[in-house]
Amino acid sequence: xxxxxxxxxxxxxxxxxxxxxxxxxxxxxxxxxxxxxxxxxxxxxxxxxxxxxxxxxxxxxxxxxx
Amino acid sequence: xxxxxxxxxxxxxxxxxxxxxxxxxxxxxxxxxxxxxxxxxxxxxxxxxxxxxxxxxxxxxxxxxxxxxxxxxxxxxxxxxxxxxxxxxxxxxxxxxxxxxxxxxxxxxxxxxxxxxxxxxxxxxxxxxxxxxxxxxxxxxxxxxxxxxxxxxxxxxxxxxxxxxxxxxxxxxxxxxxxxxxxxxxxxxxxxxxxxxxxxxxxxxxxxxxxxxxxxxxxxxxxxxxxxxxxxxxxxxxxxxxxxxxxxxxxxxxxxxxxxxxxxxxxxxxxxxxxxxxxxxxxxxxxxxxxxxxxxxxxxxxxxxxxxxxxxxxxxxxxxxxxxxxxxxxxxxxxxxxxxxxxxxxxxxxxxxxxxxxxxxxxxxxxxxxxxxxxxxxxxxxxxxxxxxxxxxxxxxxxxxxxxxxxxxxxxxxxxxxxxxxxxxxxxxxxxxxxxxxxxxxxxxxxxxxxxxxxxxxxxxxxx
Numbered sequence: 001x002x003x004x005x006x007x008x009x010x011x012x013x014x015x016x017x018x019x020x021x022x023x024x025x026x027x028x029x030x031x032x033x034x035x036x037x038x039x040x041x042x043x044x045x046x047x048x049x050x051x052x053x054x055x056x057x058x059x060x061x062x063x064x065x066x
Numbered sequence: 067x068x069x070x071x072x073x074x075x076x077x078x079x080x081x082x083x084x085x086x087x088x089x090x091x092x093x094x095x096x097x098x099x100x101x102x103x104x105x106x107x108x109x110x111x112x113x114x115x116x117x118x119x120x121x122x123x124x125x126x127x128x129x130x131x132x133x134x135x136x137x138x139x140x141x142x143x144x145x146x147x148x149x150x151x152x153x154x155x156x157x158x159x160x161x162x163x164x165x166x167x168x169x170x171x172x173x174x175x176x177x178x179x180x181x182x183x184x185x186x187x188x189x190x191x192x193x194x195x196x197x198x199x200x201x202x203x204x205x206x207x208x209x210x211x212x213x214x215x216x217x218x219x220x221x222x223x224x225x226x227x228x229x230x231x232x233x234x235x236x237x238x239x240x241x242x243x244x245x246x247x248x249x250x251x252x253x254x255x256x257x258x259x260x261x262x263x264x265x266x267x268x269x270x271x272x273x274x275x276x277x278x279x280x281x282x283x284x285x286x287x288x289x290x291x292x293x294x295x296x297x298x299x300x301x302x303x304x305x306x307x308x309x310x311x312x313x314x315x316x317x318x319x320x321x322x323x324x325x326x327x328x329x330x331x332x333x334x335x336x337x338x339x340x341x342x343x344x345x346x347x348x349x350x351x352x353x354x355x356x357x358x359x360x361x362x363x364x365x366x367x368x369x370x371x372x373x374x375x376x377x378x379x380x381x382x383x384x385x386x387x388x389x390x391x392x393x394x395x396x397x398x399x400x401x402x403x404x405x406x407x408x409x410x411x412x413x414x415x416x417x418x419x420x421x422x423x424x425x426x427x428x429x430x431x432x433x434x435x436x437x438x439x440x441x442x443x444x445x446x447x448x449x450x451x452x453x454x455x456x457x458x459x460x461x462x463x464x465x466x467x468x469x470x471x472x473x474x475x476x477x478x479x480x481x482x483x484x485x486x487x488x489x490x491x492x493x494x495x496x497x498x499x500x501x502x503x504x505x506x507x508x509x510x511x512x513x514x515x516x517x518x519x520x521x522x523x524x525x526x527x528x529x530x
Contacts, residue, residue, distance in 0.1 A: 015413045016395050024398050027407045028414070035383075035414035041376035042422050043429075052424030053276070053431060 003029035070095045071232030072526055075289040078235060079137035082129060089129070089140030093122040093184050096142050100186070100233045103530060108206045109227040111147045111157055113187040118142065121184045128182070137292045139182030143236040146222050147188040148195055149280070150269035151175050158271050159191045161204050161400040162393050172269025173304075174238060174280055174297045181296045186234060189224030195240055195273045196221065196386060197405025199456050209456055210253055211527035212493055216453040217462055219252030221245040225283045226253035231530055236293050237283045242273040243378050244448075244471030246281040247483035247498060251448040254485045254494030254525070256290045256513070257283045259471075261503045262478030263308030265294075266301035274385035275306065276424075277378065277475045286523050287484060287513040291315035294506060315507050323515045324360030326508075328353075329438070331368055331446035334470040338371040341450040341468075348486040348495040349447050355519050356445065356512070363445070368437050369430055374473040377430060380415055380423035387412025431477045435502075438479075443508055444500040446470050448483040452493035474500050482509040485522040492528075 008028040012020050020028065070092060073081075081087035097115055104110050125140035145151065148158045150168035152175075157163045171179065179185065190208040192198025198220045199207035208227040210218035218227045222239025226249025229237055239246040241259040250257025258281045265280045272278055282293035295315050301307040330353050335341035341349075353363045387394075390409045398406060438444065450468035454461035474481040479500055486497040497516075499509045517523055 011414060016391065017398065017410075017413065018395065020398055024406065024410070027403075027410050030407065031411040031414040034411050035416075035419070038376055038380055038383075039416070039419045041372065042380075042419065042426060043373070046422060046425050046429070050425050050429055052421055053428040 003032045005029065008032065071099055072285070073235060074286050075137055075141055075235045075284065075292055076286070078141050079139070082140045083134050085129065089122040089125040089184065090119065092140065093118055093142050093186065096186060096233060103231055103233065106209065107211055107227050107231055108208045109190055109224040109231065109233060110144070111159060111188045111190055111205055111224070112154065114154065114185055118184050118186045125182050125184065135182040138178065138236070138296060140184065141236065142184045142186045142234050143178055144187050144189050144225070144228055144234045145175060145185065145237065146191050146225050146239050148191055148240060148271035149175060149238060151185065151188065154188065156271060158194045159203055159205060160193045160402070160405070162397060164204060168269070170269065173266040173301050175269065177297050183236070189222070189228055189237060192221035192223060193402050193405035194271070194390070194409070195242060195245055196382075196408045197402050198223065199462055200402040200404050202402045207456060210453050211530060212254060213453065213491070215455050215457050216493065217252060217456040217465065218453070219248035219449070222249050222283065226250060226255060229253065229255045229283055229285055230527055232526065235285065236289060238297070239281055239283050240270060240273070241279045241281050241475065242277045243382055243475055244469055246279070246283060247448050247471045247481060248469065250283060250483040251496035252453045252494065254522070255283060255285050256287055256485070256523070257281060257483045258290050258294060258506065258509070259474065259481045260294060260298065260506055261480045263306050263310070264480070264504070264506070265297050266299070266304045266307055268301055268304045272389055274382040276385060277381060279475070287510055287517050288316065288319060290482070291319060291510045310504055313507055315510055318507060318511050319514045321511055322359065323356055323512055326361045326443070326512065327441045328356055328361045328363045328512070329366035329441040329444045330363055331444055332365055333367055334371055335447040335450060339450050339468060341447055342452060344489045345447060345450060345452065345495050349445065349497050352486050352497045352516060353445055355516060359515055359519060366437055366441065366444070368434055368473065371470060371473070373426070374430060374476050375467060377423050377426045377476050378472040380419060381427065383408070383412035384415050384420040385412070427476050430473070434473065434477045434479070438502055443512055446498050446500070448496045448498040452489050452495060470498065479503055480506045480509055482513050484513045484517060487520070487522055488525070
């Protein structure tokens with residue numbers, strides 16, 4: 001899939017990347033194509049009840065009134 | 067000199083404790099070796115010579131006074147240059163951070179120093195632990211001493227090279243998608259990715275918070291266990307750190323494998339990917355060796371490698387982009403091409419796809435741990451291929467995904483890469499042992515039995 005410079009420019013702008021030159025924008029275009037390819041490899045049968053792996057936990061014994 | 071160059075941590079500790087080896091003489095010898103070899107191997111970003119010699123003199127005084135601190139006392143080590151050392155730049159091998167002087171030691175640095183270790187320098191890495199090997203950075207990439215212009219793996223490339231070349235007996239690397247085990251495999255050394263949360267990551271430049279691990283790299287399994295014992299432990303200021311007791315990793319090191327149940331994951335290298343024949347044969351022969359030593363080896367199946375790979379790559383891309391977004395916005399030209407590309411990749415991933423990758427991670431972790439029921443550890447391949455040429459960019463790019471390490475960054479399980487022989491051309495081959503969470507000691511036990519039975523770690527690169 002070919003991604004145009006215009007689409008790459010829009011994504012870069014949205015991401016706050018305002019100082020990219022043409023070589024960098026070509027890399028953004030490759031990133032867009034790669035992201036679509038990877039997303040297509042995600043399983044289609046993830047059920048809503050399957051939550052994400054936790055990386056945030058509150059301490060077990062802290063907080064609240066004693 | 068060769069004897070000192072390839073002395074193990076355990077061997078050096080015995081000599082130093084008995085006052086038959088001076089920490090100053092040992093450090094001077096390794097610094098001389100670094101001076102002689104690093105012009106062509108490029109393992110080091112910075113050598114901290116004066117501080118190392120001063121620390122060695124202090125260690126010598128302490129030991130002479132009867133205050134031996136333990137097996138690392140007076141023993142040189144080095145750190146991947148994304149790990150903070152107070153007063154020394156943490157560059158991540160990048161122009162972006164060339165003047166980034168650390169204010170304090172990372173906890174892992176502090177632990178190694180408190181154990182009496184002698185820091186001799188900061189080691190090369192792929193830029194920001196993601197973009198390599200690259201030739202457009204302020205420092206050249208580290209080169210594998212096992213062959214002319216061979217790729218040492220990465221991203222802890224300098225750590226692998228320094229160990230294989232006999233410049234240091236101990237080093238730390240980091241592993242987000244395999245970056246301890248890859249250079250261990252390519253350079254013929256031992257690398258442990260401990261359980262997620264086992265070792266503090268504070269003061270270590272992140273690549274992807276939820277997948278980052280710090281791990282010990284050494285030339286022998288015993289040394290690796292000694293090093294992990296020093297750096298493992300809870301850090302309340304690292305949100306990923308776990309408050310789980312640290313066992314004695316050497317207690318059962320020589321207990322052998324008789325009666326242990328080992329699952330062989332053959333489909334990773336025979337179906338999901340086709341490993342180089344000599345690499346596949348090395349793992350099969352390792353299974354036979356462990357069987358002869360008394361282990362029960364049986365084949366088990368995990369999810370296909372491609373599931374783990376998609377999950378890992380999406381998570382790394384998104385988390386890395388979040389970390390780098392400000393620098394990329396301000397100084398995109400200060401990145402090398404490879405790191406810029408791999409980090410920009412995260413700008414294009416949708417939030418929903420990132421969330422789905424995290425949900426897939428939960429599914430894969432649950433299923434993988436279930437498959438470990440009834441076995442003590444898994445044996446499989448680490449890299450699919452021996453080292454390619456470092457100046458062949460296409461070969462290096464092809465090699466990057468041909469591995470079976472990412473599954474255990476996804477699940478957070480401990481995984482140990484150890485030498486498993488050599489190709490006909492003399493390049494290192496490797497295997498990977500994977501354990502239940504917090505069971506690093508079991509991997510060391512199996513690794514030690516295999517290492518003693520095969521002796522691969524006795525071989526060193528020729529011509530150094």
